[in-house]
Amino acid sequence: MRKPLIAGNWKMNKTVSESVEFAREFVGKVSDVNDRDILICPPFTSLYAMREIFKDTGVKLGAQNMYYKDSGAYTGEISPLMLKDVGCDYVILGHSERRHIFGEDDNLINEKVVAAVSHGLIPILCVGELLEDREAGKTFDVVGNQLERGLKGISSKDNFVVAYEPVWAIGTGKTATPELAEEVHSFLREKLASLFGKEKAETVRILYGGSVKPENVNGLMAMKNIDGALVGGASLKVDSFVKIVKFGR
Numbered sequence: 001m002r003k004p005l006i007a008g009n010w011k012m013n014k015t016v017s018e019s020v021e022f023a024r025e026f027v028g029k030v031s032d033v034n035d036r037d038i039l040i041c042p043p044f045t046s047l048y049a050m051r052e053i054f055k056d057t058g059v060k061l062g063a064q065n066m067y068y069k070d071s072g073a074y075t076g077e078i079s080p081l082m083l084k085d086v087g088c089d090y091v092i093l094g095h096s097e098r099r100h101i102f103g104e105d106d107n108l109i110n111e112k113v114v115a116a117v118s119h120g121l122i123p124i125l126c127v128g129e130l131l132e133d134r135e136a137g138k139t140f141d142v143v144g145n146q147l148e149r150g151l152k153g154i155s156s157k158d159n160f161v162v163a164y165e166p167v168w169a170i171g172t173g174k175t176a177t178p179e180l181a182e183e184v185h186s187f188l189r190e191k192l193a194s195l196f197g198k199e200k201a202e203t204v205r206i207l208y209g210g211s212v213k214p215e216n217v218n219g220l221m222a223m224k225n226i227d228g229a230l231v232g233g234a235s236l237k238v239d240s241f242v243k244i245v246k247f248g249r
């Protein structure tokens with residue numbers, strides 16, 4: 001059985017004091033949740049302060065990006081060692097905003113995935129097609145290639161998470177229907193089976209992301225191959241994120 005993972009991706013939102021205020025209120029409201037994993041990925045600047053609040057709670061911390069080197073002359077970058085040190089368990093890699101706004105390609109993302117795993121961070125590798133890819137019938141090609149290239153050098157013993165985020169559904173209010181998402185999730189699981197074996201593929205969590213809200217989370221989570229959600233906009237308010245965390249209750 002795969003334990004569901006509900007992850008909040010705050011993107012470039014919230015100051016330290018806003019993050020702390022959220023975290024204090026949030027931990028009180030999810031203290032009764034233990035049958036699913038909860039993760040928040042705030043901006044780097046909020047990690048240290050939030051670590052103190054999440055200590056001794058079940059809520060985990062993650063980062064939204066990192067560079068793959070341990071240290072050195074890489075102005076403006078953050079390393080896996082730094083993320084571990086500040087209390088991260090997870091790191092989102094290859095998010096579509098990194099790919100499309102900042103020009104990250106599969107090779108760079110793969111270097112990051114390998115570095116995360118080697119430092120004991122759990123990478124959440126994001127894949128997803130553009131609207132034009134979908135309209136051209138290229139969805140499986142695009143996400144299949146992103147998955148295979150992103151996971152090069154990773155073995156079946158490594159711990160990683162995959163997130164399917166159709167780019168046309170991110171921040172647009174347009175969610176993929178549960179059936180449409182499930183079609184891609186089940187394709188991704190087959191692809192994982194071809195890369196790592198069926199047994200490993202059955203244990204990997206594949207999250208859906210793109211306009212997940214309290215109103216649509218239950219339908220998505222009812223699908224066999226959807227094991228959680230990567231939530232942007234709706235993770236910024238305590239009440240809506242708590243409702244998503246408590247899906248199905």
Ligand code: PGA
Pocket residue numbers: 009165169170171172173209210211212230231232233234
């Ligand atoms: P959204 O973002 O929920 O605001 O669509 C999801 C994401 O980009 O991770």
